Amino acid sequence: GAVVSQHPSWVICKSGTSVKIECRSLDFQATTMFWYRQFPKQSLMLMATSNEGSKATYEQGVEKDKFLINHASLTLSTLTVTSAHPEDSSFYICSASSGTSHTYEQYFGPGTRLTVT
Amino acid sequence: KNEVEQSPQNLTAQEGEFITINCSYSVGISALHWLQQHPGGGIVSLFMLSSGKKKHGRLIATINIQEKHSSLHITASHPRDSAVYICAVYNTDKLIFGTGTRLQVFP
Numbered sequence: 433g434a435v436v437s438q439h440p441s442w443v444i445c446k447s448g449t450s451v452k453i454e455c456r457s458l459d460f461q462a463t464t465m466f467w468y469r470q471f472p473k474q475s476l477m478l479m480a481t482s483n484e485g486s487k488a489t490y491e492q493g494v495e496k497d498k499f500l501i502n503h504a505s506l507t508l509s510t511l512t513v514t515s516a517h518p519e520d521s522s523f524y525i526c527s528a529s530s531g532t533s534h535t536y537e538q539y540f541g542p543g544t545r546l547t548v549t
Numbered sequence: 550k551n552e553v554e555q556s557p558q559n560l561t562a563q564e565g566e567f568i569t570i571n572c573s574y575s576v577g578i579s580a581l582h583w584l585q586q587h588p589g590g591g592i593v594s595l596f597m598l599s600s601g602k603k604k605h606g607r608l609i610a611t612i613n614i615q616e617k618h619s620s621l622h623i624t625a626s627h628p629r630d631s632a633v634y635i636c637a638v639y640n641t642d643k644l645i646f647g648t649g650t651r652l653q654v655f656p
């Protein structure tokens with residue numbers, strides 16, 4: 433159990449366009465979803481935390497107008513990278529938890545590799 | 550200094566060897582995660598523990614809260630164990646990640 437999927441698994445887009453990444457919890461209700469970013473050979477960096485039905489909480493230094501997060505249901509959260517630029521190229525990973533506290537176990541998606549040309 | 554330190558950073562082993570990866574942290578935690586990240590990038594949760602020891606197959610994880618230290622052991626290692634192993638701790642409102650240990654197991 434506790435499967436989280438992401439779509440797409442990889443995407444290439446042109447600079448200036450927007451890209452939407454979906455994160456779904458397949459067999460449980462995800463009260464909280466987390467979005468992470470990972471650069472090559474580096475650790476995961478938390479971008480934002482989203483609770484179903486409320487606005488996402490962004491980490492310091494993450495532009496909320498650039499990285500739009502929507503958590504419209506208990507099984508789906510989306511991250512939209514708006515006006516993407518080459519420096520946004522990265523590996524984006526979501527995780528989902530059945531609780532609102534960070535002490536609930538997080539289950540990770542397979543990640544989405546974004547390349548902006 | 551990182552709040553979560555892992556050692557070693559890189560590890561190579563021959564198939565069948567016993568492997569230990571260490572994690573030390575400097576913050577108060579409520580629980581600790583061991584994660585496995587394969588070359589394709591996907592992350593699998595191996596263990597979440599807050600005390601004592603957990604075992605799953607060939608994997609064993611231990612934690613000593615007083616010493617702020619956790620270890621991940623792999624018995625009878627196999628090439629398919631090759632991956633990056635990440636220690637992450639739950640501290641108040643966020644998960645803090647170590648930089649990972651890259652393990653390569655050769656046949």
